[in-house]
Amino acid sequence: MSRERMVSAYEPAEVEQRWYARWLQDGLFHAEPNPDKKPFCIVLPPPNVTGALHMGHALDHTLQDVLVRRKRMQGFEALWLPGTDHAGIGTEVLVGRELLKEGIDKQDIGREAFLQRVWEWKDRYGDTIVQQMKALGNSCDWDRLRFTMDEGLQHAVRVAFVRLYEDGLIYRGERIINWCPTDRTALSDSELEHRDVEGELVTFRYPLSDGSGHVDVATTRIETMLGDTGVAVHPDDARFREVVGKTVRHPFTDADLPVVADEAVDPSFGTGAVKVTPAHDPTDFEIAERSGLPRINVLNADGTISDAAPEEFRGLDRFEARRRVKEVLRERGQIVNEEPYPHAVGHCYRCGSEVEPWLSGKQWFVAVERLTGPAKDAAADGRIRFFPERWKGPYTAWLENLRDWNISRQLWWGHRIPVWYCPNGHEFASVEDPDACVECGSGDIEQDPDVLDTWFSSQLWPFSTLGWPERTPELEYFYPTSVLVTGYEILYLWVARMIMSGLYLAEDIPFAHVLIHGLVRDERNRKMSKSLGNVIDPLEMIDKYGADAVRFSLARLAGPEQQNLPFGERDVEAARHFANKIWNAARLVLGESGEGTPQLPLDEHRGPVERWLLSRHEACRAAVDEALEDYRFDAAAQTIHRFIWSELADWGLEMEKPRLYEGEPPERAAAASVLAWVLERTLRLLHPFMPFVTEEIWQRFAVGGSIVVADWPEPHPEHRDEQAEERFAFAEDLVTAVRSFRSGHGLPPGAPLTVRVRTDGERRSVLEELNEEIRRVARIDDLQSLDGPSEPAGHARLAVRDAEVLVPLVGVIDTDVECERIRKRLEGIGADAEKAARKLDTPGFVSKAPAEVVEQQRAKLASLEEERAVLEAQLSELGC
């Protein structure tokens, strides 16, 4: 492509579409087991099928793409395996709601018809997110796109279930589970969100049946007293010694409820006695088991009061019942105390409803006892590392306190539990759909109606997507995967379970590193939410500013320590400016260097600016590599940004212009090729972050192929050149001092300026070597070094790194301004010098501090004194 077509503003839209299509066409993202290369694999945390890309995805995907693209360039066989999740509850609720809009209740059309609707829905919207991921530039291997309900994964889920079942790690049991009355399904402990609610602690009175007194109990859910079957106290509690063994009378049913003793009761809480509602509280359930109390389930699945309760309350919603029961008890004079009581209550992570601890009948559980130990060990012995490492503690603690995992859901959309029952009471699990009972041969078998928790299939993701349970070449080659990238909100829900199941079923860790990033928030650091109206749509940002800009602005925020990532449109805008900056720097460089593969000129042909630039570029490359090894995307992005903008463009290009425009042909060629060489390598460094603009420019070097599969820049430690950097820094400081002087006096940029510098030999040679460059960027007409102690009368004196810079004053400046400037500077010098002197005087400093530090302090003091002398001479000369 010729440079005539490089117009001055970079327009991403067309470029991005063109290159993405091309990359797909050339199969650059496809990975295959390859014995000649080392594997690198990331499995994408599968977004929900019904979902649309939001900022959280955009961040998550950008980080993964940066890692994958870099590894691919480093010569790894890099696989980024994409897919989507069926998201049981979320999707079922969504489709159910759509049906309701058509006036259809899912119960009326039945399971099969409903599922058909969900599949239609999935087929219609299921690839929305895939299209959006492509717009972001994600380099996934789309040939390997998976879905948690596709055939292979259905099989994997069945095999996993049956193996766990046969090993005794999956069982069916009846106990209190978390019930969402809105979604009408059980939830695991991890699917609850604890939120504080303004509750009320109500104490009410149970009279003893024999009339000899009463027992007071406190509760926040007084409606559950409808299902009370006893009262419990601590066995050692002397206050209740007399009443244990007696009964209290239920005010509505007149039933006699035993007072029992149980260790689970905390005597110091409330009255020391607790009502026992076995069907609605896990602790009460256990107390009832121990004491043989009956269970009365007073709630229906939808959260209304059931027919097991006294008639006057039946059918009331649970919250309405809470008010009614209290009212009636109050009328009867049995309320002893009411007080506000803020406390944490579990809420459904999908719909936000208050979750009820409820006895729902038999549920399926995974026994975790044998799974948690190995999962803990994997983190403890470093086979799995967390970034940041502080997540290891919470992970371990979670495993230590883990209770059995309820995996059955009372839904239709999901993996049906592969267990069948026959009329003769047999129960068996099977990978294939059976025709008859395996025990008695009865053909009259029925499958369990429930489906599995979505996370049951998700936990298999790192290996099920690679072909497990078959020992496929992919599984052998890519498993364990390299790194899992996700937000901390699913650390327990998903990450920990992948580790447990991976170790048990696939017999190895699922991934070596877990990278946990923060949450994208709005620019004021508030959560993005529809109700706040502060949601930023990544697609809108891509349309407006380009995918590169979106990616870069996100990567720039993401360090492993950040929990919150404040993000605003202005960040994307800034990133677009950056893309434009690169584009224009490239226009300059390419315009001078021509096309073709850049070749570095021999060392002796490199000028001082080129040596400086090569040295700075190597420093940048090293810093980027180091940052990315530690997943410090923020540091890596900022390093490249600073190098390109401040070093390459602001100084490098500006200082090279004399050689480029007016140099002798060999110098010109040398300058142009160093610039091209540095630019080309910098594009490769930046490519994982901004794949499109880098490809578009990189193509003009006619290296051949695509930057997607170009080599990652190799180290060139020999380019580090401290002397060149030191010399350049002097030139930089000199330029800045002169510019500042000019600006401070309001001198027009074009005003002629003569500058004389009195300094040592090394710096004099810098003045000679970079004379033209310094004059150009500082707009100096005449720049020379000064010999001997000549009379500086009539000059302004600037101190630059121990050099004395003289600028003629005559008719040039405002004396008052200059005096003020000098006075201000002298104040600063005074303060600094005093500080340095005091430090040197402090007892112990010279003897205890490292010689280097002492020397540094002395040099600083000397330099300040020198500058002070220069400025004081100036001050008296000006007569102010």
Added chain:
RNA sequence: GGGCGCUUAGCUCAGGGGGAGAGCGCUUCCUUGACGCGGAAGAGGUCAGAGGUUCAAAUCCUCUAGCGCCCACCA
């Protein structure tokens, strides 16, 4: 009730024992032959507070205050 993290420029944050930094915002100047999606020069901070360790503390330790997050079956 436990645990973790944060408090540095107007905003968002980096730094991590020896000269207070970046981006954005702000002020002033500049159509210099890549870029006004640009360039240059500036203003702006007792690094939350108190104590301690040290020759030296924004940095390490202790405590205090405020904020945030995670975990938890005290009804």
